[in-house]
Amino acid sequence: MKFFLDTANTDEIRQAASMGIIDGVTTNPSLVAKENRKFREILIEICDVIDGPVSAEVVSTEFNGMMKEARELAALHPNINVKVPLIREGLKAVKALTSEGIKTNVTLCFSPSQALMAAKAGATFISPFIGRVDDISGVGIEIIRDIRTIYDNYGFETEILAASLRHPLHVMDAALIGADIATIPFKVFDQLINHPLTDIGLKRFLADWEKVKDQVS
Numbered sequence: 001m002k003f004f005l006d007t008a009n010t011d012e013i014r015q016a017a018s019m020g021i022i023d024g025v026t027t028n029p030s031l032v033a034k035e036n037r038k039f040r041e042i043l044i045e046i047c048d049v050i051d052g053p054v055s056a057e058v059v060s061t062e063f064n065g066m067m068k069e070a071r072e073l074a075a076l077h078p079n080i081n082v083k084v085p086l087i088r089e090g091l092k093a094v095k096a097l098t099s100e101g102i103k104t105n106v107t108l109c110f111s112p113s114q115a116l117m118a119a120k121a122g123a124t125f126i127s128p129f130i131g132r133v134d135d136i137s138g139v140g141i142e143i144i145r146d147i148r149t150i151y152d153n154y155g156f157e158t159e160i161l162a163a164s165l166r167h168p169l170h171v172m173d174a175a176l177i178g179a180d181i182a183t184i185p186f187k188v189f190d191q192l193i194n195h196p197l198t199d200i201g202l203k204r205f206l207a208d209w210e211k212v213k214d215q216v217s
């Protein structure tokens, strides 16, 4: 399973990247809006730190605008893939971008049928949003389970990028179901490591060692 970081904050990206287990980054307009920096500058900086796919989202909602933005974003760095919303014009753009060799991440996916359409259009990644479905009393993770089955039934190569993951259990559920990628907020990335028994156990090991270290070392 690949881990992407879901943030446009380059400090967070540097911190997580120092562990060596971040495979890519996803951004979206809301995440970029928090940073108060030029979008393109952020993207270039992310690409300098992470040697893997970096998603940059278009904000046009019609085909020609999306294509123009997508080509400009993709030209910034070979690792950039273009995030396109799952609307009719977006799927048209995904088909055209794929034929131009530009990788795409189809975002704002909330149903298996949408994911099937994105795969048919040739999307590189599909981003089902789990937390936002849970927010309205749905069971977000079931969408990923169904997408996995559909893609496996037909051998679609579109990678399932589990998104809108809000806590460690979302990541675990996505892993158990077989999502190809989890895109994770920095806080959740950190939470995945924590366990109180690890802390207690380490404290005890070190205390025991301290008592005998002069005799055994």
Ligand code: G3P
Pocket: 006, 026, 028, 127, 129, 131, 132, 163, 164, 165, 166, 183
């Ligand atoms: O990658 C999409 C993700 O950032 C959305 O997360 O928490 O805003 O639903 P959230």
